[in-house]
Structures are given as C-alpha cells and as structure tokens.
Amino acid sequence: MRRAFWLRHGPTHAKVITGWRDVPADLSDHAQIARLDAYLPAQAVMISSDLIRAKATADALSPRLRLPHEPHLREFHFGEWEGQGFDAVSQSAPELSRAFWEGGEDICPPNGESWAMVMARVSRASDRVLAQHPDQDVIFTCHFGAILTQIARHSGLSAYQAYAHTIPPLSVTEFHQREGRWFVVRIGYCP
Template sequence: MSGILVHLMRHGAPYEPGLLLGHRDDAPTPVGIARCVSRSAALAFERVISSDLRRSSIPAAQIAAMRRLPHSLDPRWREIDFGAWDGMAPHQLDPAVQARFWDDPEAFAPPGGERWSQLCARVGEAVAGIDRASLILTHGGAMRAALSVLFGFDHRQVWAFELPYGALVSLRIWPGEGLPATQILSLDSSKAG
C-alpha cells in the first residue's frame, strides 16, 4: 500500500497579520489567496478540505473550483481558540501570562480558550477521517497539532517549526491502529511569493 498523500497548507496572510487569530473570522488578503493558489498548482490531491474560517475557506474554495474538485468545510481544522485573547496583538498581553501559555498550553490555556489537548483531539479526529489524497487549508496551530498527533511530538517540538502564511507540509500517512505510520515528504516554509 502506498499510503495517503496529505498536504497541509497554512492559509494566506490576513489583513492584520501578527494578531492572535484563533476563531476570529478574518478574511485573507488577495495576495494571501494568490499565494495559496500558486502553491497548490504542482500538488496532487483528490479533494480539498478547509477550516470553516474565511482565511482558509476562501483560498480552498478557489483551488477546488479551479480543479473541479470537492471542497468540504471542517471546523475541526480551525486554529486553537485563543478565547479572550482572540484578535489581540501579543504586546497587549502580560508577558508573564503569555510566556506561561507558550511554555505549557495545557495548564495555562487563554481565558475562555482551548487547551493544547483539546486542539490535538479535534485535529486528531479530522486526521483519522482522511481517506484519500487531500489538500487541507488550515492554520498554524492546527498544522502543529496534526504533526503532534501523527509523530508524537510535544508542543515545544512542533512550535519549533516555522510555518509562515502559505507554508506547506506534505505527508504520506498509512492508517492503522494507534499512531498511524507517517512520513514527511516535504516541509516548505519559504516566505518567497
């Protein structure tokens, strides 16, 4: 068996980059959309899945329409819920509180937000449902959660991956009991247009 090809792509740049955008539904810029469309051109996939948030769903819908492929919205691919911090710039937060979150997002979730284990659980469910070659337009946190679920990395390990807007991670997954066998085919986090 050759496994299932999965491409995880981070959405294009929003109009206000640098904010903690969790479930806040900001649209991507036209340049951000074009970057995602361009990055998908050489990829092989049979369907497009995206977060239901516009910064992922708008480029996903365009890619699916161009390829005449099905596109489904799946809220399990949303970014981590930053709760009361959603939409804030990092400098607006108490540095000590923010540092505790980045150091231990399980014990120090944002007020009203999501714990790391909750993000990994919902993304893990979404990963388990992948049954054919797919392009998944999602968010940096969800991509890191997928890598954590698939490879057993902890949050510190996956947050070491640089995943700028439009970053692409291509994987091959062999489903099975427990942790699926997985191979990273490429991780392209280049910032060039």
Template sequence: MNENPSCRVYLFRHGETANSKEVSFNGHFDVGLSAKGESQFKEWAQVLKHEPFSAIYSSDLKRTRLGAQSLAEPHKLEPVAYPELRELCFGAWEGLSVSEVEKNYPKQLEERMKNTETFQVEGGETFDQLRNRVVPRFEEIISRHPNEHIAMVCHGGVNRVILSHLLKVPIKRIFRIKNLKLSST
C-alpha cells in the same frame, strides 16, 4: 495490492490575514485575507495545478475557506469546510496583538511558553483540547482517501497538532517547525 494504503496530505496555513499588522491571536475570530494573502493562494494554486488532488479541506473560517477555494479552482473541486479544523480558541486573548498580551497578561504568556500543551487562557482551549477536536476529524478525512492526494488549508495550531500526531512527538517540539513561504524566482 497495498496492504496499508496511504493518503498524501498537503498541509497549508492560511495566507496573510486582513488584520495581520495589528492582531496575532485570531483564534476563532472570523477574519478574511489581505490582498497579499489572497495572492499567496493564487500563486500556490498555479504551482499545484497539476497535483492530482481528489479533495480540498479547510476550517469553516474565512481565512482558510478563501485559500481552499483558490486551490480548488484549477481542479474543479468544491472545498469541504469543518469547524473541527478551526484554530485554537484563544479566549480572552482573541483579537489581541502579542504586545497587548505581554502588557495585559504577562504571567499567563510566560506560563503558556512553559506549559504549551496544558495552558488555557480564560475562555479558551488547551492544545490537548485542540488535539482532541482536530485528530478525529483528520483521521476520518484521510480514511476516505486511500492512495489519493488531498490538500488541507488550516491554521498554525491545527497544522502543528496534525504534525505532532503523525510524527508522534509532543506538541511543544513541533513549535520548532516554522511555516514555509512560497517564493518565486
């Protein structure tokens, strides 16, 4: 018998958002997926239809719930959404593009690059606060699924916090890991 049962977690970032051409900092802004974003998850659902998922989780924001629903359909599962799995709150930056932030908040953007874990936009969260919100929920979720496979459809910041936690490395080092893309040939 396995003394340390483990849970296999498939981490996904939501698909392309409906406003991805204009906005880089969605944070808690509840935007859906573009047609491309929806088709990205339909492709993933087909690729992973034989994976033995016992549960699928997401944040409570549309862009992750829609992806989770697509993944869940072939498995006849109902995705479970948690607000703790929401993206980092970007406060005053929410709904802005990188160029708008560069223009309106140049010193803050520079500060964010230097102090990733502790930087906080007015009205927003630090990565430390995000970690304190995400990690307890993540640990609770995986504790319910020993020796099982689960999928989690979340956000770039949330996935980085989870990876940072699992790999026991500072969050700033996790930014070197890029999101993978599905490609079919």
C-alpha cells in the same frame, strides 16, 4: 503511498491574536497560488476550515473535489486573548501566557482551548476525513496551530518542540502514509 497535504491559508496581516476571528486572507500573490496549485495533486480531495481565510484560500486553487467546510480544522480558540496583541496579553497575564506559549499542553487562555484540546479536535477531524477517503490524497486547508498539532502528533514532538517550526502563509506541510503510519515529509514548504 498515500499523501496528506496541510495548506496554511493566505496571510491576514493581522497584528493581533486572530484565532477564531473570521478575518479575510490576502490572496494577491497570484504567483505563489499558481505554484501551490501546480504542486498539489489535481485529483486530491480538498477540505477547509470553515473560517473565511481558509475557505477563500481553497477557493483560489483550481477546482478539486471539495468536502463540506470543517469547523474542527479551525485555529486555536484563544478565548479572551483574541483580538489582542501579544505584548498586551503578556503584560496582562504574564505567567499564564508564558506557560501557554512555552508548550503547556493543558494550559488554556481564559475561555479558550489548550494545545491538548486542539490536537484532539483536529486529529479527530483528520482521522475521519482520511477514513472516509481511504484511497485518495487529501488537502487540508487550515491554520498554523492546526498544522502544528499534526506535526507533533506524527513526529512524537511536544507542543514546545512543535512551536519551533515555521509554517508560512500559503505553504504546504506534507505527510506520507506507509504501512499504516504517517510520516512528515515537508514542513512549511513554499513551492
């Protein structure tokens, strides 16, 4: 059985839409990081998004074989909404923001990405990494939205259904592969 572990980066404490903004993670919860480190397989290959919060989270774990940082594992690009509060966005673009957050899979924030675009981007990167390491477990250290797209992809969920899941910072969403198919085993697990 092969496994893929999708680790969400540490908390940013941002009160605004973060997306591609390069904000640091708070990695002061050493006990949680130690539990994650003990839970994740030591022999797994690890790859992270190229944003500092994901890279630093991966760096906080025990050394594992690290692959080059992957920009295609980034969070949603929220375009003009980045750096704004959710209330400000909903007031300035009520219909568009509602359609986006209610799972409009082809709806984009101004100059940003849609759910479908992010799912395609993250899926291509994931498939490539998994194909390059066919006999190894892989740890993907990345972001809430990237993880949600893979839950939806491997569970047959819509964007709206996927948004209902909770993925806390420093949690693991785990997939197992059997007979060539990936199955969701745990979502947002905090060891």
